[in-house]
Amino acid sequence: MVHPSASAGALLHHVRTGRAHSRAELVALTGASRNTVSARVDQLIAAGLLEEGGRGWSTGGRPPTLLQFNARAGCVLAVDLGVTSVDVAVTDLSAQVLATVGHPIDIAEGPGPVLAEVDRLAQLVLAEAGRTPADVCAVGIGVPGPVEFSTGRPVHPPIMPGWHDFPIPSAFARYDCPVYADNDVNVMALGEMGVAGSVEDVLVVKVGTGIGCGIVVDGRVYRGAQGSAGDIGHISVPAPGGRPVVCRCGNENCLEAIAGGGALLRDAQAAGLPVGSTRELVELAARGDGPTLELVRDAGRTIGTVLASLVNFFNPHRIVMTGGVAQAGAPLLAGIREAVYGRSLPLAARALDITVSDAPDLSGRLGAALMAIEGFLDEESVTRLLPADEPGPARAALRGSSPTR
Known part of the structure; x- marks a missing residue:
């Protein structure tokens, strides 16, 4: 049985957030056995989510091999949708912005025209960043109204006429990945x-x-x-x-x-x-x-x-x-x-x-990216990304297997 603090998702989170930089530090942090940690780390490396590189400081024995999160394993789309404007960015898996663009919109035009414009802008930033729709691991979008987070549907939003109960994730079907929609203030809170x-x-x-x-x-x-x-x-x-x-x-x-x-x-x-x-x-x-x-x-x-x-x-x-x-x-x-x-x-x-x-001006895009990344790399999703028999790229492992919000 895997030590709960040494699951693949937990180990990946420790390395992503800088709490641990080597197998030895993961063992000390989680209290799990060296064999358990090493096996999970090897799986994460095979999935393309962790990388080895360089040597750490020696405390008397062989210097430890350093671990780092592979932020290039995929990208996410981050959408900050406002009443009069929208900002769309593509980031790597550490929320580093690779390309971004903003454009005026009128939220009252309704979901069809507005999300069509978002899709156009998304294609622009992907091209600018040298990425394709197949590289997108998740999409995060903040909207200026109440959203049922489990479905991504706005619920009687006062300043978004025509948006009630619209399935926002359906507008991003071309990316074949999880889509997370939330109220813009929650998204900004993540960014902060x-x-x-x-x-x-x-x-x-x-x-x-x-x-x-x-x-x-x-x-x-x-x-x-x-x-x-x-x-x-x-x-x-x-x-x-x-x-x-x-x-x-x-x-x-x-x-x-x-x-x-x-x-x-x-x-x-x-x-x-x-x-x-x-x-x-x-x-x-x-x-x-x-x-x-x-x-x-x-x-x-x-x-x-x-x-x-x-x-x-x-x-x-x-x-x-x-x-x-x-x-x-x-x-x-x-x-x-x-x-x-x-x-x-x-x-x-x-x-x-x-x-x-x-x-x-940045917290909305950053928060949308972090929401998408956290969803893509949550415990359940990371488990699905791990190779069962043969190593494979993370993006291919998740395609078609993760629920869309």
């Missing part, structure tokens, strides 16, 4: 954790056209029973001036309808500010325009009241703000911090760090 991962509890809050929250527990995205965890944009908050505001979801006084990007633009234009888009509003705030700064700061306070409740409930290590409106930076952050630190319990907020993402 990065390739090395994390063991922290984190809230990743996107403030753009809508408002959503990716919940990270012990470094893993928490999706809830049906995949809708973190949809904070439709939590009810007091309306400014006491007059109800109708949200796109049909309810009144949702956080998104009061403090989201569309709400900010509406209020700015009602106040006579010279802005025609949320981007222009953010730029005006960045230039220090007083009325715009106050609008953004007020939105931060409103968002912060909801986040304070989450902090009391969840007690995260940190909160990371991302999305188009979050790029307003200091004024939004000031409002959020004022509300969170003022309303949270002292113990919950004592060591809480609230920051703006260092790379908001």
Whole structure:
């Protein structure tokens, strides 16, 4: 019986994340026998997922042969689908971007035209990277609405008309590989954790056209029973001036309808500010325009009241703000911090760090790539990749044998 911490998937994960660099380190890390570890490593090498190369430091005996993950064993497609634009990248199995392209879209055109454009862009980046559809091991796609993760189908997405119950994975059938679709904020949360991962509890809050929250527990995205965890944009908050505001979801006084990007633009234009888009509003705030700064700061306070409740409930290590409106930076952050630190319990907020993402434009693509890679290299999939009798390339081993999401 294989030691549970010495399964092929676990050993591969240790090498991929840099926790171990040799057979001896894997033995010490897992507590499994040298023979067990060596046999599993040999299988992973035969499958093309690990490589040997170079010698490590000797501790008195023969220097150990170093192991490294073969990130060139395949590639993944990463799709960051927004309301008005889409970014498509092809990466290797370490999420290193090989080629990427962005293009304007209108999500309201529906899944047919939008995903046809995504497919066109995917073919462009594959050609640029010198890869073919046969090289693609998995596809990851983030979309701006609630998704049933097990099927990849959006469920009544408020800002994606025509997308309800559409099987997103079916649009990528040409690649004959697993397809993973999730809410864009969950995908961004994966991107914020990065390739090395994390063991922290984190809230990743996107403030753009809508408002959503990716919940990270012990470094893993928490999706809830049906995949809708973190949809904070439709939590009810007091309306400014006491007059109800109708949200796109049909309810009144949702956080998104009061403090989201569309709400900010509406209020700015009602106040006579010279802005025609949320981007222009953010730029005006960045230039220090007083009325715009106050609008953004007020939105931060409103968002912060909801986040304070989450902090009391969840007690995260940190909160990371991302999305188009979050790029307003200091004024939004000031409002959020004022509300969170003022309303949270002292113990919950004592060591809480609230920051703006260092790379908001990249986290969606990186997260989509990591989602695809983690799915491709999960325990069950790695087991299928191992050669039964004769060695074979990893991509061929998986083709046609893995379920598509």
